[in-house]
Amino acid sequence: MSANLAAETLAAYTTSSGEAFQFWVLGTVAVAGALCTILMRKAVYSALCLAGTMIILAVFYLANGAYFLGAVQIVVYTGAIMMLFLFVVMLVGVTAADSLKETIRGQRWWAVVCGLGFGILLTAGIGNASLTEFAGLGAANSAHGGNVEGLAALIFTKYVFAFEITGALLITAAVGAMVLTHRERTERAATQRELSEQRVREGKHLPPLPAPGVYARHNAVDIAGLLPDGSPSELTVMQTLRKRGQIRDVSDEALADLKALEQRSEERLGRDRDEEEANR
């Protein structure tokens, strides 16, 4: 207990060399994580990198004497919010990789200029402010018996209105999310018969769609089947994969494989023939 208090006091008034070491190591990792977040082509990697950064931030909160926030950061942010992100990434397509090629003219250039300028200005601003001394949180944390108690005292007195309003905001957000994502079915779902009749009326794809990988060696669903002329048909891949752009483009590969197969069978057949001829 006394050790805990001592640590608190320490965190509140001074920075130990241990904290400095922790800062430099974890800080580097956090920056790396942030950079990875924006540079990874796949959203799921970005999410994971971000989660890492957030966990490191939670550690920094703890180091700064914000014990409650540190815990909340891990539980709410890393736990809840990042998971939500991952869910959505799953929904949208976990393996889809974005092209990092810029399409808006001048966008990247301006982004870099603004980013650099902004960073420099912020740094200058911080450097400009005389922040060499600091008060520490010891007194504030111990006023009500601890960090959590202190926060509680503030939240339920001074910030009680804001707190209540955020409560309302959360409820609204929850309801809003449901309204946005929930689709009420306003009509009876079409039966298979109706669907086929509709297809007949529209005059397209009367027969069932071709199955994927007809000529392929394996029945992977993400490989387009090849048409008789050897070109791959996207129709053969299921719609969701198509939309996500997750068709494995195998045409060349398949053709090469085919060629290899033919060659091999040729060789074997030739060898067999040769053998036969030889046998004859």
Next chain:
Amino acid sequence: MENLIALLIGAPLLGAAVLLLGGRRLDKAGHWIGTLLAAVSFVIGLALFADMLGRSADDRALYQRLYTWIPVEGFQADIAFQLDQLSMTFVLLISGVGTLIHVYSIGYMEHDERRRRFFGYLNLFVAAMLLLVLADNYLLLYFGWEGVGLASYLLIGFWQHKPSAATAAKKAFLVNRVGDMGLSIAIMIMFTTFGTFAFGPVLGATGETSEGKLTAIGLMLLLAACGKSAQVPLQSWLGDAMEGPTPVSALIHAATMVTAGVYLIVRSADIFNAAPDAQLVVVVVGAVTLLFGAIVGCAKDDIKKALAGSTMSQIGYMILAAGLGPIGYVFAIMHLVTHGFFKAGLFLGAGSVMHGMNDEVDMRKYGGLRKYMPVTFVTFGLGYLAIIGFPGLSGFFSKDKIIEAAFAKGGTEGWILGSVTLLGAAITAYYMTRVMLMTFFGEKRWQPDAEGHEPHPHESPRSMTLPMILLAFGSVFAGGLFSIGDRFVKWLEPVTSFEHGHPPISAGAITSATVAVMVVGVGIAYLQYGRRPVPVVAPRGSLLTRAARRDLLQDDFNHAVFVRGGTHLTRSLVYVDHTLVDGVVNGTAASVGGLSGRLRKLQNGYARSYAVSMFGGTAVLIAATLLMRAV
């Protein structure tokens, strides 16, 4: 007694209000109401006159103050009246002649469906004119001055359905407004100089300011007088004003309103006395107009326009006399009064002739009318004799005095002015004889008009002849009555001041010369129009005649310079306003539009590029904050 002064104005004003607001139900009685109220004014005037005669010469002026009109710090304009001998003279002339002409109009306007309104306007005029002469300050005078202008506008344009009448009315008002501008500037100068514009303080303090200021006031007053009294260069409206009904021409454009300019100058005598330069200009204007009007009068075939030229010329006499200073003021007024009688009589006579001739005004289509209209002939004839200065009649006395005064001006000036007035007298005799001969003598020359109606000349009804007869009496006797024992001079002397002029030649010689030139004028006219038949279609005539027929090209000049120039100016200004002033604004709008069209392309719809600008903006804000703190 002084409380009656307001009633003088009030009676006709009431008449105007009742008649103009009363509506159709007064159509039957309207003319009687109008005439009655004008007569009431005349009776009050007579009562005041009697009262005034009962007091000593220095104590005759009456004052009545009703209330403060415009109460503003340092600017006190009162509704207040002053009735002195000068005003009295005018009151009697206006209400007297005015009443007679009301009576005359009952007959003359009998067949006009808007007769009630006509009488309303006439009453309005009488009220405004009385206000003009009774005002005790220049601002109130200005009120009356514009009031008579309005009445004149309404009456000239009474037959509004005729475009010519409407145009003439507008022209009269506009030209008068130019004169009014002079009057208002004069009042402004007075206000800044004297701090007031009441007659008493202003005229009493003329010695305390510079001659330059007084000259400026005098010239501005003269401009006003030129406008109202149709003096050169603002004379052009008077001829056109004859578009109005003839009683109007008689009352407003012969006897009363046009003489307001003379009143103004005589009333402001102290200012002019102290500003010799202004006086000189007055004299020159008078002299020029007197010849100008006379020459125009010689050339016109329209009987009313000929008389209008004559009016202009006679008022030129008055203005000239007024410009001569104390030796002339009284005679200016005297001529004004006698002229009021005989010119009103002449116009009424002309109206009577037109009445009998289906409103024909071209004298070349008259001739020999004396047999058909004996009363008109006699009264017109007496007026004619009066105006040409036939010895013993009114005009002789008043005009002779002016000619004497002109000579008495002294030096070269005196000789020039004297000769001009004499020449004027000769021309007057010439053109009036011409009118007389063409109208009443010779063969009958009238023809059926376009619709085949042959005129049947006939004498006018009693209501018309009676005023003519009364005015004829005035034309014959007024001059003598005034001159015997210098009555008129003594009457007006306390107000206008008077000095006996001393002409370089004897008065007798001047009188003889006057009579002689009159005889010459009559003689020439007789040779031209009495001995020979008058052609129905006017001959081409000499260059001067043709110019005179066109008012000596004054109208053409005005038209070319002011009307055409003004039209061009306004048109080009409309263009400028549209293209330049508005164009600058619209151009700004267009260039802003163009700029935003270009800026619009930044709006590419990509949220990310908006985010860049937001981010950049934030960076700029931070930079600005840092800079501010650094500074």
Next chain:
Amino acid sequence: MSFPLLTVTAAVPAVGAILTAAVPAARRTAAKWLALLVSLATLVLAAVVFVRFEPGGERYQLTESHSWIKDFGVRYELGVDGIGVALIALTALLIPFIVLAGWHDADPLETSSKRWRPTQGFFALILMVEAMVILSFEATDVFLFYILFEAMLIPMYFLIGGFGDRAHSGSDENAAAQRSYAAVKFLLYNLVGGLIMLAAVIGLYVVAGNFSLTEIAEARANGSLEMATSTERWLFLGFFFAFAVKAPLWPLHTWLPNAMGEATAPVAVLITAVVDKVGTFAMLRFCLGLFPEASKWATPAIVVLALISIVYGALLAVGQRDIKRLVAYASISHFGFIVLGIFAMTTQGQSGATLYMVNHGISTAALMLVAGFLISRRGSRLIADYGGVQKVAPVLAGTFLIGGLATLSLPGLAPFVSEFLVLVGTYARYPVAGVIATTGIVLAALYTLVLYQRTMTGPVKEEVRELPDLRVRELAVVVPLIALLIFLGVFPKPLTDVVNPAVQHTMSDVQQKDPQPEVEAAK
């Protein structure tokens, strides 16, 4: 606390506007009567203000003061001086006539849907404008005034753009385009002016630390608030620009003819007789009251602009072919006189300018409303389409003539008094300007009489032969206005009594004395 008379006077039309707007679609007539009643009630309140105001008393009377935006020292501060009282009276007086004159202007076309409610909107907007204008005459807080100054643009915009004159020469679409052009032009001009004023208002706050007119003026007078000369000038220009747009002064005038031409006659009267007066009023109260030194500095330039306005407006009026545009240009000329009077900085000039605001309101209302009646009968705004109306509709022609005569300042009618005071006041300080301005009276006669001659006299045109004369409702509009013109023309004392002390205050604000008459000065 005493009864908040000023607030109530402004609140009655505001509440009336809301109520009028809420009248159900089918009850159009009820909406009209309601609007008329509300405007009459406002008139009664304004009359109470006029009577309660003591000319000899404090400068600002019937004051109210409440805190509004504490952090910026903005207060809801009301108070009236004589000038404000006169203009409130004018506004309250004119609105009933405007309502009455516009009785049928916003009736929906028969083909339009049952639920459409233009009539309610029209009258509600008029009442809203009235409320804002009255409040702006009462506001003694600069910020409050600024908000009202801008806010009244909104209802005016809809009145101009939404309820155009049905008489036009082109096709319907063309008319609609013209109308929306006019409305947008009106809005843009005034917004630009307002924007510049906003900058000046903020600047004033930075310099003075609060928005109270009385406090700032007092601090300036007793020297506790020093302003750098250049600061004062810039602030003055900012304010003046906005007011010059609104007034409107040459060369910022071009929105007025469009707006007045395209709007219905009652709305045109609302623009020129009521709303524009806020501009000239504000010049007197704010420009002179807050920035006396800068006002004196700018006077020569402003006098020149005013003179140009007078002559230029009159000349352009002569050149117009559209009756309503002609009246608009005439108004520009008259506004020139008002500005001239204000900046002549003499008692006569400023009294004259204040009277001019009132008188011009009444006379333009008379002329424009009669012109509106005429136009609504024939369905054309072009002068050339008329002729000989006098013969078929003598009362209409007569009232039109009187309105015209008032416009050309005939003595005996109210505008003469004010115009002459302005001229005398100007001449006393700037003789040349006085003389140039005097030419305005000739030009005024020219455009008025030309208009009258071309429309009313001459042979009767075929198209106007069946024109009916004024109806009872229209007479009820015109006759009181004309009576008022004549009454104030011969007895302006009730007005001058109220205005004189206020003018004295303004004169002491700018620390100017009337030039002494030469004769007295010599003594």
Next chain:
Amino acid sequence: MNPVNYLYLSALLFTIGAAGVLIRRNAIVVFMCVELMLNACNLAFVTFSRMHGNLDGQIIAFFTMVVAAAEVVVGLAIIVSVFRARHSASVDDASLMKL
């Protein structure tokens, strides 16, 4: 070590996050970057709280988290429904706002 370093770190993370918002097209990644920026701010708040010896900074950070949670919920819901409708999670595809 001076805790001001945390601020520098915070600034750096914020800038990285902002750059990510500008560069990435995938709406989900953009969203993550926004979260990164919010977290960077929170770090700054917590640091300030420590410097000033005042818990208010932590309270703000706390509120930020709550709001961020709400925002993420709604934002992701929007992304999902947009993806459903347009079969794309690219922010550039939703560019109907241009004229």
